[in-house]
Amino acid sequence: MTKPQTPPQTPPETRLPVTLLTGFLGAGKSTLLNKVLAHPDTGNVAVIVNEFGEVGLDNDLIESSGDEVILLSSGCICCSMRGDLANTIADLLQRREDGAISFDRVVIETTGLADPAPIQQTLLMDHYLAAHTRMDGVVTLADCANGPKTLDDNFEAVSQAATADLILLSKTDLVTAAEVAAFKTRLEGLNPTARIENAGEIAKAPARIWGLSGVRRDVTSGDALAWMARPAPDTSALAGLPGFDRTPDPLANLSGFAPAPVTAEFSPHDARIGSASIVLEQPLKDAVFDNWLDTLISLKGADILRVKGIVFLEGIETPFVFHGVQHIFDLPVPLENWPKGDTTTRIVVIARDMSHPELQRSLDMLRATQVDKPAPAVFPGWQEREAENWT
Incomplete structure (x- = not known):
């Protein structure tokens, strides 16, 4: 591993930030992306939408609205499309340099079956991309309604949660607050450092999905420490979830009224x-x-x-x-x-x-x-x- 020296002054960060948006099938990636793109504070974003299959059905859900949206519809980015991903990003950068398009960052929406690791490796191993782009963070959508069974049945979903910098809980309105809390506990066991937040809250403040990585030239000590460990528990990650009430249950101590706790159950995939x-x-x-x-x-x-x-x-x-x-x-x-x-x-x-x-x-x-x-x-x-x- 190349050891860093301490230069008189670190050069400014000029590489283009790339955010990887992942999550299993039906978790709500396109829904979140639509809301992020529509937010006035988002700015200019180039979106690479990765589909599995010949027809990009989710493309109808992407509102380009002036943003550069690219649909790769012939395969999965993390396998057969890896070369096309590198060429696509390089082409975007060239068109940006020529003044044909304008954007400040790239978002790659993966398929629900994608392993994030090969995509990250593509950005690092391609010499041109390594010099001109940097991974800004991995954001994983986790479906509270179907997520527990998804983790049970699909190890890809477990890997997506384990590699995330930020895990966003979706479909919280379809389950109880206790079920959300149990699912969150399970995700915390899979990834001890990722922030876990409500997807609905992030859609209102999309800037919170940017700047997640600690490996950037302009990183502050506070950002680096936050990247290493999630904040101390203060239950704020569950704020705003339907039915979540932090006040004591007046019936909890009465015989016959104590609600059965919902606990996090773990599958062999988790292990x-x-x-x-x-x-x-x-x-x-x-x-x-x-x-x-x-x-x-x-x-x-x-x-x-x-x-x-x-x-x-x-x-x-x-x-x-x-x-x-x-x-x-x-x-x-x-x-x-x-x-x-x-x-x-x-x-x-x-x-x-x-x-x-x-x-x-x-x-x-x-x-x-x-x-x-x-x-x-x-x-x-x-x-x-x-x-x-x-x-």
């Missing part, structure tokens, strides 16, 4: 997703960090849904933000104007088909360097000589 985090007070040796990350990627890279962090390295005053999906990583970004005296490293890993203890053992390698103890073996079959690299 395939694991997450772990670490907070280290002292800066890391660069070799220790690189060896940990290289080992994690080489052994489990295909299963890494995302790994992100704010990292302090010895000898470098400025921390940096890093983020990766499977084997592919953004260039790390220095965090200038970081508060003096805070040298805390924060790392979060979300992966599939890796148990929580296995992820924790991986991070134990970094913990061991803080207390000067031998690092433990991480994955079954890993040779002891590999562990020696960590000390």
Whole structure:
């Protein structure tokens, strides 16, 4: 991994922000997108609508209203259409440079069956796109009415929730507040860092779906910290949901009147997703960090849904933000104007088909360097000589 230096001044962020809008079939992506595009504060947006099948039925729901709307109707962006996605964005950028069209950001609406990871990798691996665009955030629509069964039946939906920066709850009016709360709890278990909000509220203030990623040159320390962990619970995510009443139930303590609680039930698909985090007070040796990350990627890279962090390295005053999906990583970004005296490293890993203890053992390698103890073996079959690299 390329280590960041601390330049006298970080160049301004000029790359075009790209937002990935995902969510399973029928979750309400097009409905939300229509409302966002119609909002006067949205500005000029180029929309790439990805359809699965030869006819883009949802295209009738997209109100272009001066925005550039592109329908890719012959396949899925994340598989057969990946090359066309790169060419489409490059063509948009060229037309923008020529003055033929005007837009300030791109939104890619995926199919309900799409895995977000290959799309993110396309933006990073294509040299032209990497130089001119950046991932601004992954927004996932989660249908409260059908979402629990969708998560039970489709692992793609689980991956979409686990990779999101922002999860928007839709169709909250079709279920009880208790069911919404249980579904939200389940989503929190799949993704410990994503904000979870009501889609209806976001439609009124679309700016809240922009600027989600912490990997951008103009990121502030506050934005980076918010990207690493959702705010402390204050129940605000459920504000405005129909039927949600925070006042005590006067019948709750009377025999026979206590309502049966609705609890979050988890399917085997949920169990395939694991997450772990670490907070280290002292800066890391660069070799220790690189060896940990290289080992994690080489052994489990295909299963890494995302790994992100704010990292302090010895000898470098400025921390940096890093983020990766499977084997592919953004260039790390220095965090200038970081508060003096805070040298805390924060790392979060979300992966599939890796148990929580296995992820924790991986991070134990970094913990061991803080207390000067031998690092433990991480994955079954890993040779002891590999562990020696960590000390």
